[in-house]
Amino acid sequence: MDMTPRWALPLLFAGQAQKEIFHNEALTVIDALLHGRVESADSATPPGAPVAGQCWIVAAGASGAWAGQAGAIACWSAGGWRFLTPRAGMRVDVADRGHALFHDGAEWRDAAIRGDGLYLDGNRLVTTRQAAIADPSGGTVIDVEGRATMAAILTALRAHGLIGS
Incomplete structure (x- = not known):
């Protein structure tokens, strides 16, 4: 075996020439x-001027240097594009969406x-915390x-942080 089973990282061997290339x-x-x-995660074409270390999830219908890589993570490095195949459970934050995506083993x-x-x-x-609901009063x-009963429900909702106090 010359690479790790999960992410296909290259392994080093005794006596191997140019180990620094594999290590890097x-x-x-x-x-x-x-x-x-x-x-x-919404772009199907590579950006014009990526910065080393920037990554994208390749969208469907990819073209150019990303052709055939839909769903992969495309990372720009000094050596060009590196494509990483996602695995089930993988999670990445997506800058332009403001929240994370996770891979379920089939799709993001x-x-x-x-x-x-x-x-x-x-x-x-559940949405962001809302204003407090007034306690019930009045009636016969x-x-x-x-x-x-309503007061007990309100107490429980407040205790769980679902509504304000």
Whole structure:
């Protein structure tokens, strides 16, 4: 075996010539993957003037130097484009979206936790904290149980940080 099984990092062997080339290639891939961040996941064409270390998730219909690399992470280095095949569970922050994407083993998906709330299947379930809801008051004797129940619900929502106090 001449590379690691998960990310295909080149391995060094005793007596191998030009070990620094293999070592540097491995470090370049690690640099791209460690705490991953990409500029965008919506571009199908390479940028005109990338900076070394910048990465993108290649969008469908890729062309030019990115042709045939849809879904891969394209990283610009001093040696040109490096393409990394994502694995299930991989997560990268996407600069132009303001939230992360994760790879489910088949495709990239938006992360559940975003700056504007918590999502499930693309539907926002919890949003940013809202203003406080006033405690119930008034009514007649029959409303005592209803008010007590509503107050308990409000207490629980406040305790979980879902509404303000």
